[in-house]
Amino acid sequence: DARVTQxxxxxxxxxGQEVTMRCQPILGHNTVxxxxxxxxxxxxxxxxxxxxxxxxxxxxPKDRFSAEMPDATLATLKIQPSEPRDSAxxxxxxxxxxxxxxxxxxxxxxxxxxx
Amino acid sequence: xxxxxQHPSTLSVQEGDSAVIKCTYSDSASNYFPWYKQxxxxxxxxxxxIRSNVGEKKDQRIAVTLNKTAKHFSLHITETQPEDSAxxxxxxxxxxxxxxGNLIFGKGTKLSVKP
Numbered sequence: 001d002a003r004v005t006q007x008x009x010x011x012x013x014x015x016g017q018e019v020t021m022r023c024q025p026i027l028g029h030n031t032v033x034x035x036x037x038x039x040x041x042x043x044x045x046x047x048x049x050x051x052x053x054x055x056x057x058x059x060x061p062k063d064r065f066s067a068e069m070p071d072a073t074l075a076t077l078k079i080q081p082s083e084p085r086d087s088a089x090x091x092x093x094x095x096x097x098x099x100x101x102x103x104x105x106x107x108x109x110x111x112x113x114x115x
Numbered sequence: 116x117x118x119x120x121q122h123p124s125t126l127s128v129q130e131g132d133s134a135v136i137k138c139t140y141s142d143s144a145s146n147y148f149p150w151y152k153q154x155x156x157x158x159x160x161x162x163x164x165i166r167s168n169v170g171e172k173k174d175q176r177i178a179v180t181l182n183k184t185a186k187h188f189s190l191h192i193t194e195t196q197p198e199d200s201a202x203x204x205x206x207x208x209x210x211x212x213x214x215x216g217n218l219i220f221g222k223g224t225k226l227s228v229k230p
Contacts, residue, residue, distance in 0.1 A: 004158075033217070042220055042221075042222045043159070045217045045218070045219075091158050091159070093158075103149065103164060104161070105161065106151075106159045106160065107158050109157075
């Protein structure tokens, strides 16, 4: 089965450090989403791209978060500087786009702990 | 914007019994309703979805029903098995045939199936 691949699976770092999370979407999927999961807020959309162009990043704190798609096989989410409140599990999802083609497929996430 | 409420937050059933999880949504324009299952340490996995032009959909022991008038949809799992134990999320989206791709998730239901 084709899968969304996220790296690293776990990251522990100190406050103030830069964090980069990577995602390899399923081949052929042209829409990529970044979600954050916490106990308090559940699953929240941070940003998403279609054909590598950002469509919506309104859920993302702009002062410290940035999302990019350097090419069709790689999406990145960066936090600089990181803060303890950024501790969460970050999921990438990808999906095909077009009339009637919906499902988003999730990776297994990056568990981020900011000390 | 869209808001999705999910109930119950926890559900415990005996193996072989049925389980029902209910969700309501606020935006009558939402037209796509997926359900995801999340196991510990994994990303959400799509188990079934339904579009607004359909009232019910079944896949083996899983079924989803949609009432557009009341703006609620439900997940039904029959003949539950211990491996059904997980957290289940409902979601709603405006994106079927449109330009918005983000899913709005409910807070999740932790299902425990006791052998």
